[in-house]
Amino acid sequence: MQLLEKIQNLKKERKAVILAHNYQPAEIQDLADFKGDSLGLSIEAAKSNAEVIVFCGVHFMAETAAILSPQKTVLLPEKHAGCPMANMINAEQLKMLKQHHPDAVVVCYVNSSAAVKAESDYCCTSANTVEVVNSLGKDKKIIFVPDQYLGQFAAQKTGRNLILWPGYCPTHVTITEDDIKKAKAEHPAAIVMAHPECTEPVKKLADQLLSTSQMIKFVTKSTAKEYIVATENGIIHSLKKQRPDAKFYPATERALCPNMKKITLDKIITSLETMEPKITVPEDIRLRAKRAVDRMIEILPSK
Numbered sequence: 001m002q003l004l005e006k007i008q009n010l011k012k013e014r015k016a017v018i019l020a021h022n023y024q025p026a027e028i029q030d031l032a033d034f035k036g037d038s039l040g041l042s043i044e045a046a047k048s049n050a051e052v053i054v055f056c057g058v059h060f061m062a063e064t065a066a067i068l069s070p071q072k073t074v075l076l077p078e079k080h081a082g083c084p085m086a087n088m089i090n091a092e093q094l095k096m097l098k099q100h101h102p103d104a105v106v107v108c109y110v111n112s113s114a115a116v117k118a119e120s121d122y123c124c125t126s127a128n129t130v131e132v133v134n135s136l137g138k139d140k141k142i143i144f145v146p147d148q149y150l151g152q153f154a155a156q157k158t159g160r161n162l163i164l165w166p167g168y169c170p171t172h173v174t175i176t177e178d179d180i181k182k183a184k185a186e187h188p189a190a191i192v193m194a195h196p197e198c199t200e201p202v203k204k205l206a207d208q209l210l211s212t213s214q215m216i217k218f219v220t221k222s223t224a225k226e227y228i229v230a231t232e233n234g235i236i237h238s239l240k241k242q243r244p245d246a247k248f249y250p251a252t253e254r255a256l257c258p259n260m261k262k263i264t265l266d267k268i269i270t271s272l273e274t275m276e277p278k279i280t281v282p283e284d285i286r287l288r289a290k291r292a293v294d295r296m297i298e299i300l301p302s303k
């Protein structure tokens with residue numbers, strides 16, 4: 001309780017807003033002003049009057065907040081909270097890929113560095129990848145980075161032939177076909193919800209392929225009482241809050257992102273006290289990265 005009070009006081013003093021991704025530990029989700037997916041959170045933060053954004057998530061998310069809110073100070077309470085998938089491609093690698101396909105447009109998943117976004121034409125989230133790809137002319141060649149599994153999902157849904165980068169999320173690929181079969185055998189009435197970052201065999205067994213924000217919306221409308229959840233297990237806290245009457249089973253207890261769990265209450269306090277670690281994006285990169293994000297928002301103003 002003392003820690004929570006201290007955070008509230010520091011938050012007022014610094015005119016700060018606290019954002020927590022759906023995969024954050026439960027106590028951090030509970031104290032946040034906004035919870036959600038990375039882009040939704042950054043858009044909320046940009047709209048708010050706060051002077052400081054405390055991003056409880058991973059590095060690329062704090063960068064996205066900095067891209068959209070250049071006049072605000074963005075803090076990531078644990079500077080080593082990175083995303084292995086985002087780190088699987090850098091700007092130089094993307095430039096080389098573009099040289100091999102000079103006539104292609106680049107769509108990058110929001111789970112990418114600001115420098116990679118700056119080299120991209122369009123950004124997308126797991127909730128709107130299909131719409132972003134569909135919005136591009138049928139004759140357009142498309143490079144999709146960095147997640148091969150989200151890319152495969154978009155290719156199947158749109159019938160387009162995407163040039164994929166072999167990136168992946170180590171947390172989602174830890175979920176196996178056998179995990180789903182076992183969970184289904186134990187809970188035969190449960191609906192299987194899987195994130196598009198999961199591998200193909202897992203997705204084939206799912207009833208619903210949904211982003212984190214779509215999972216939350218889905219269970220709010222669904223009348224089913226049991227769900228098997230194939231994504232990072234932190235989301236189960238948010239799902240239970242939406243549907244206290246329903247049961248949520250993780251596809252596997254292994255689906256935990258160690259980077260998402262690096263943020264603690266103590267680190268939030270230290271960060272607000274010291275105003276470090278700050279996440280900044282050089283202005284030339286920020287402007288080019290923002291162009292890719294803005295194009296996505298223009299295609300889908302309400303998503």
Ligand code: SF4
Binds near residue numbers: 082084086169170258
């Ligand atoms: S869950 Fe996967 S994609 Fe998300 S931050 Fe962790 S490693 Fe990156």
